[in-house]
Amino acid sequence: MSVQNDKYRLPLNVKPTHYDVTVWTDLEKLSFGGSVKISLDVLEDTSAFTLNSNKLELGTASLNSDGNEQLQSGHTIDTDMQRVTFNFPTILPAGSSVQLKIPFNAPLGSSMTGYYKAAWEKDGKTAHYSLTQFEPTDARAAFPSWDEPALKATYAITMISRAENVNLSNMPAISEEPYKHDFVDTLGGAPLSKDSEWKITRFATTPPMSSYIVAFASGPFVHLEEKVHLPLSNKTIPLRIYSTPDVIHQAAFALDVAVRVLPIYETVFEVEYPLPKLDTLVAADFDAGAMENWGLITGRTTALLLDPARADVHAKKNVAYTQSHEVAHMFGNITTMAWWDSLFLNEAFATLMGEVIIITIFTSRRIFPEWRPDSEFISDHLQSALALDAKLSSHPIEVECPDANHINQIFDALSYSKGASVLRMLSDYIGEDKFLKGVSIYLKRHQFSNTVTNDLFSAISEATPGVDAVQLMDNWITKIGFPVITVTENESGIHLRQDRFIESGVVEPKDNETVWSVPLSIVSEKNGQKIVDKTAMLEDREKNIALDTSRPFKLNSGTVGVYRVSYTPERLAKIAAEATKENSIFTLEDRMGILYDVTALSKAGLAKLSDTLTVIELWSNEKEHLVWSSISQTLLSLLVTFWEHPKIVENLRALIRSLFVPIVKRLGYEYPPDEPIDITELRTLAISMSVSGEDQGVINELKSRFSHYVQTGDRSRIPADLQSVIFRSAVRFGGAEEYEAVVKIQETPKTPTERLTAMTATQDQALLDKTFSYILTKSRDQDIIYYFRGLQGNNFSRRQLAGFFKTNYDLACFSRAIQLHFLIGVYLVSSSFSGMSSKADCEDVESFFKDKDNSKYSMALAQTLEGIRTRIIYIERSSDDLAGWLQKWEKRTKL
Structure with missing residues (x-):
């Protein structure tokens, strides 16, 4: 003992x-x-x-x-x-x-x-x-x-x-x-x-x-308060949100979310909330987004505050998802992990429950009926999880973490997003009602004690007779990576093979030993009716499945599975074409998954990059914002990857303009009250992407709106949803006057979202030097990462950011961030170098860190270096294909 x-x-x-x-x-x-x-x-x-x-x-x-x-x-x-x-x-x-x-x-x-x-x-x-x-x-x-x-x-x-x-x-x-x-x-x-x-x-x-x-x-806190009646415990408790007096007027929305979701959790889990109150404290200096202290949630201003008169859709969703996530923990805290290797029991649980299942119930009660949390999960969580887990330097969801240096580093997309994704996949396979019943059994059985992973899956198995969730989920939790399912067609149907997916496409036999139990969820058509087979499972390396391939079909219906699917180019073309039809059997979520898969497969050399662009061009009449968001992510990633290839960048910008400027012309720049949220988000995305495509008409409109605001103080021409892109455009395509104006706004923000770091968009060397100086002398530690991300996204500053990090590595503010803070140091390392794309870059990064103590960010460094090496291979493999497709597209569009 x-x-x-x-x-x-x-x-x-x-x-x-x-x-x-x-x-x-x-x-x-x-x-x-x-x-x-x-x-x-x-x-x-x-x-x-x-x-x-x-x-x-x-x-x-x-x-x-x-x-x-x-x-x-x-x-x-x-x-x-x-x-x-x-x-x-x-x-x-x-x-x-x-x-x-x-x-x-x-x-x-x-x-x-x-x-x-x-x-x-x-x-x-x-x-x-x-x-x-x-x-x-x-x-x-x-x-x-x-x-x-x-x-x-x-x-x-x-x-x-x-x-x-x-x-x-x-x-x-x-x-x-x-x-x-x-x-x-x-x-x-x-x-x-x-x-x-x-x-x-x-x-x-x-x-x-x-x-x-x-x-x-x-501290000198003030608060807002609401009472909430809990249906299971039949008690009424106070819910409060605290902050300093200057920002308490922006805290009502987060309080309202807590008031609305807490009773839902009691009902869903069939477990009484065990505490006599629930407070939330908003903090000006906070490392993580928010923290689930039992009965006293804490979080940073950008995660919990918004001004209803100036809040954009993204800010509302961020606050709602954050608060609901933390309230989920109030029940998860009843039963916490025995050690940090099972961190996902906490965070995956809260991510799935708080940001998908409960928010879906929340929106179904007509609070935000047009929100699509389950669809957004695909882009917000599933894709970030798959991107990280496609690296050889990834780690299993349940990973050994003996000391604090290891523990801190696993607060990442694997513990949160991959963990939530495999739970979502299990829930979809067995049915959400059985999944939630299993969670309820788990919480009741282990109340006020500690658990390991199999305790959860044993409870879910108990709620789902005939399903051994422990065995089904074992490799998803304990093994690194995820599979790509290769689909080929034969006379009787389809032949499937699973292999580990690696982002570079280079898979050694020793890295391809795991065989996952893969719920296939095959969507097909029979007698004019859509059919989804959720019983189909791939538990071996290879398998044949009988299927009528003369009719449309697709694996991973709804993009719920934690895997990629690789089709032949001919089948991919048929699926993509079918997806454009008015009454297609393929859903919004299917279209998102199709594009994300082909993009990742092309990066790995398992498909041509030109296949990705062909799908995008085929979907140019798409109506859904979330599909357009998927398209934008793909195109922006190409701009970042090929940023040192001027002709490719020029043609990519032209492609972007051709896709998004027509949407801007159709939707305009005004945001009517009560319009559908999907239209609001699509308009914002289209304008932002048109700026990325350097459309002069859109740029001039945004600069005019910024100039009017600076000259008159009248914000009426800066809708909340356009605030960020207007400020960044003013700096990117302006000069010292615009730069100084956004600095002034940033230093006296009226809302959390006005801390925009728009100064990172400058293309002027003297102003970029001022930005670097500002980071060293005026930035709060918690905000450094926002500046780094902004600079990383700027072609002009990307390489200089890497040099800035290296030059200042030993300065007090950097060393404090890297060595002391919970998460910031890890993010600084990856943000500083993740955009590098040459062998010389890779050697330079390796040389710089060779004699550094990287014990607090070793995972992030390994993942960053692997990302650079993968990008090098990707560029060598795909440059000609990409350039060729863009040249043909240019000729077609000029005819």
Whole structure:
């Protein structure tokens, strides 16, 4: 019991059962401290207690057993392992119960991890508040703890702060009163200032929970509140959203989403929401998008705020999906993973439930009836998952992650998006009702405990007689990659073969050993009727299936499967042509999947790139925004890939203009109220793509609108949905005047979406140098990634961005972002180099990182390098084919 299997895990000679955590926060001195009293069950005779602590100054620990107290005889700190071991004079026998008390204090840092400070502007001056971000391994940076998810305990939080501040935690406050005691030793650190009034806030005790979802915050918060009646528990609880006073008016929408979805979750899961309240706190400085602290959701401004008068469709969807995702976690937190290798149990679950299933119910109740969350999932999650998992440097959904450096790196498209995609595929195969019943069984059976992957699939199997979900899903969860199904036709039907799909097309036998259980979901036509066979399964390497190939057919109906499908060029042409018909058996989701597949296959050399462009040209009369969005992603990726081939770029821009400018002319630039959302999004996309195609008429219109705004202050000609493209176009095709105007707007934003980083679009070297300087001197750490992504998308700045990263790698702001923050460092590495496309680039990147400690971003670096190598092969393989197709297209269109 006392030693776990690897050195990164804590000893199990004792087990925590309850924490009394008292924390004082001084927002003027930017420091905190306190004491933690931990109730422990002693499982083996011991006089040593090893737990996690990171960057805390620790006082003298004491141990109380049956009223007998002893002070530590000494302690040792392991900085690398983030642990402290306290030794005591007397051995405690197995079976005894003890209380370990430890004083601590530390500065409030700005790493956006642990207990940290966030900045906001109050009356023109910088002010601060404090909050926590513990996932995955940073509760130990706020108070000494057994900081592993399986070591659940109850928590009673007490906070001491200046009287004017609001204190928040997972549970509701049960008392609040003035604090007059002069403390030094009992709570750690220096005495609190007698020049201020202080208060003490005590919170109710939590249910058993993992340390990473404990949370507390202190600051000048204000809130909005709604009451919600929960149908299963038949109780009414308060839902609140907190922020600083300057932005609280933009928080109502996120609160409304929580109010609407929380009762739906109770009904769907058949599980009572276990807490007496649910709060959300909006933070100005926040590393991730949002965090599912139990009863106290936290998140960044762009994820939770919007101004109803200035919000575009994308912003509304982002807030709704984010909030619904985090509320899903409020039920997922009832049953959390035993270790971080099963992270997908948390995140895939919340992604599928929060962003697809519940939002679909949400929209079906006519709140946003035209939203298409299940269709958008294909582009937002499935394709990003397949893109990453097509790399040899990918990792399985369930991946070994012994230490914090590994754990942080798996918060990626595989844990979230691929995990959600395989759950969506399973749900589609067995039926959503059975899937949800299985989830309900899982949550009830493992309430307030920890689980491993097979616990979920066992529960789903129980809800689905005849289906062994454990066996069915095993390779999808434990093996790297996914298959491409190659379809050939014979006299009796079709012959199928599955092989691992690799983005470069180069597959060694050792990388092609996995055989997946693949739900085929074949859509076909019989007697004029559409038929979808969801029982068909490919469980072997190869298989024949009887099918009438004289009629239209397609695998992966609805693009639910986590795989690619490769048809012969002749069959692909027939499918693409059939998909354009008015009453085709192929749906919007099918058309999206067809295009995504042929694009990926052409990159891998399994189809010609010209096949992709032929499909796009064939679909030039498409009406659906989401298909046009798929087309735009394909064309933009080609612009980025072939960015150093001027003639190809010129012809691609001409193709883009031919496709999207007619849509702009048809839809115009105005956004009538109450028009269908699909039209709104299509108009925005068409205008944006016309700018990418450098259509002078569209550019002039956008520049005129920006100029009118700058000269008059009248925003009436800048619709919310066009704000971003107008600002970027003004900078890209303007000069210093436009650049300085967007800088001014960005520095005094009225809404979160006005932090647009439009300055990254400049084509002027002097202005680009100003942008680089701005990043180093004025950007918030959390916003650096937005600048990098903008610069990466700009042909003029792409190569300079790589040089900027290398030159400034050791500067404080970069090293802090790379070494301290939860996610930002990983994204900086990939964003800086992902657009490189030559052998010299690849060698340069390899050389630069050769002597660097890449332990915190090793996965991102490997994936980035593989992406460069794949791009090199892609360009060599497809340049002539692409150039040839574009030349023929140019001649055809000029006839």
